[in-house]
Amino acid sequence: MKRIALFVLTNLAVVVVLGIVASLLGVNxxxxxxxxxxxxxxxxxxxxxxxxxxxxxxxxxPVAKWSSGVRVINQPANADEAWIVETVxxxxxxxxxxxxxxxxxxxDPNAFATGAFKNSALVAVSTGLLHGMTREEIxxxxxxxxxxxxxxxxxxxxxxxxxxxxxxxxxSRVIGYAVDGFLNKNSERSGPGIxxxxxxxxxxxxxxFVAAMIVAWFSRHRExxxxxxxxxxxxxxxxxxxxxxRLGGMHPGELPKSVQAxxxxxxxxxxFSTHPPIExxxxxxxxxx
Numbered sequence: 001m002k003r004i005a006l007f008v009l010t011n012l013a014v015v016v017v018l019g020i021v022a023s024l025l026g027v028n029x030x031x032x033x034x035x036x037x038x039x040x041x042x043x044x045x046x047x048x049x050x051x052x053x054x055x056x057x058x059x060x061x062p063v064a065k066w067s068s069g070v071r072v073i074n075q076p077a078n079a080d081e082a083w084i085v086e087t088v089x090x091x092x093x094x095x096x097x098x099x100x101x102x103x104x105x106x107x108d109p110n111a112f113a114t115g116a117f118k119n120s121a122l123v124a125v126s127t128g129l130l131h132g133m134t135r136e137e138i139x140x141x142x143x144x145x146x147x148x149x150x151x152x153x154x155x156x157x158x159x160x161x162x163x164x165x166x167x168x169x170x171x172s173r174v175i176g177y178a179v180d181g182f183l184n185k186n187s188e189r190s191g192p193g194i195x196x197x198x199x200x201x202x203x204x205x206x207x208x209f210v211a212a213m214i215v216a217w218f219s220r221h222r223e224x225x226x227x228x229x230x231x232x233x234x235x236x237x238x239x240x241x242x243x244x245x246r247l248g249g250m251h252p253g254e255l256p257k258s259v260q261a262x263x264x265x266x267x268x269x270x271x272f273s274t275h276p277p278i279e280x281x282x283x284x285x286x287x288x289x
Contacts, residue, residue: 041173049166057158061101061115061122068112070103070124080130087142088123091233095150097121104130109250113145114154121149132250137243140230144240147229153222160218164211172203212272219274224284237285244285248278 064070076082081104088102098119109128115121123145130138148154173196180196227244231237275281 041170045166045169045173048169049164050162053158053162053165056161057116057154060154064112064114064122064124065103068105068107068124070105070122072101072103072122083135084125084130084138084142087139088146091143091146092149094233095146095229097146097150100146100149109133109247111141111145113148115149116154118149118152118154121154123149128250133243133246136239137246140234140239140243143230143233144226144243146233147226148222151222151225151229153226156222157215157219161211161215164215168204168207168211172200172207175203176200216272216274220276223275223281227281227285228288231285231288237288241282241285244278244282 065072073081073085076085084104085102089099092099098121100113100115100121100123103122103124105124105126107126107128109126109132111123111125111129113121113123123142125138125141129141133141176196176199177192179199180193183195184193227240230240234240
């Protein structure tokens with residue numbers, strides 16, 4: 001609940017700061033003279049930016065179950081499932097969080113954690129991971145996902161995404177009005193024209209790419225913390241190193257976009273990747289030792 005409160009307070013702080021800066025720079029007067037109300041724009045940016053992010057967070061667990069085909073282990077059907085559930089329980093107790101739901105999904109090696117609240121999250125592992133790793137390596141991967149939950153990474157990444165969304169919505173529309181005003185400075189027309197709409201669409205796309213790179217950078221930083229958290233939960237770093245090396249020699253399974261940032265591996269391209277290269281993660285663990 002503390003992180004949710006932080007989420008709300010940060011939302012409000014971002015909007016207040018944008019409003020103050022806009023007023024100090026005279027943007028408010030410019031927008032008003034061009035038919036746009038700053039308060040209305042800030043409210044719109046808040047709803048579109050943080051509103052979408054918080055809804056995504058709140059529905060993250062059911063969406064992840066549906067999109068990945070996760071089968072929740074309500075009652076272990078065999079010894080392997082009982083071992084997975086007990087491993088999650090042991091790490092959750094050690095991390096001081098509530099017992100997450102535990103699930104299995106079909107696919108190549110991967111795993112993820114998701115959920116809006118760290119005391120009612122979900123940890124899911126793929127069949128490819130279970131069949132391709134030793135038990136100690138699987139434990140390390142599970143520890144990594146439990147560390148994501150304990151660190152509150154679901155809320156943190158949603159918070160960062162919300163901030164980025166708000167800035168994208170606000171800046172694209174302010175610049176759109178500036179461009180439209182310049183193109184129609186001698187016109188008697190009131191309200192936005194084609195210059196505004198064209199500029200806004202283009203900037204939503206371009207600034208969206210920039211925002212995605214920033215969010216991915218934060219996600220990569222959280223991966224190092226989750227790796228270290230797994231090593232701490234296991235009491236030594238070698239199992240996590242072994243698991244990462246093993247993953248480096250496998251073809252990782254693709255995860256739905258909604259849970260990529262909290263998987264064990266994933267992402268495309270260096271700037272947009274949600275995870276650092278395996279060798280960097282291994283080196284970070286080795287340095288920590």
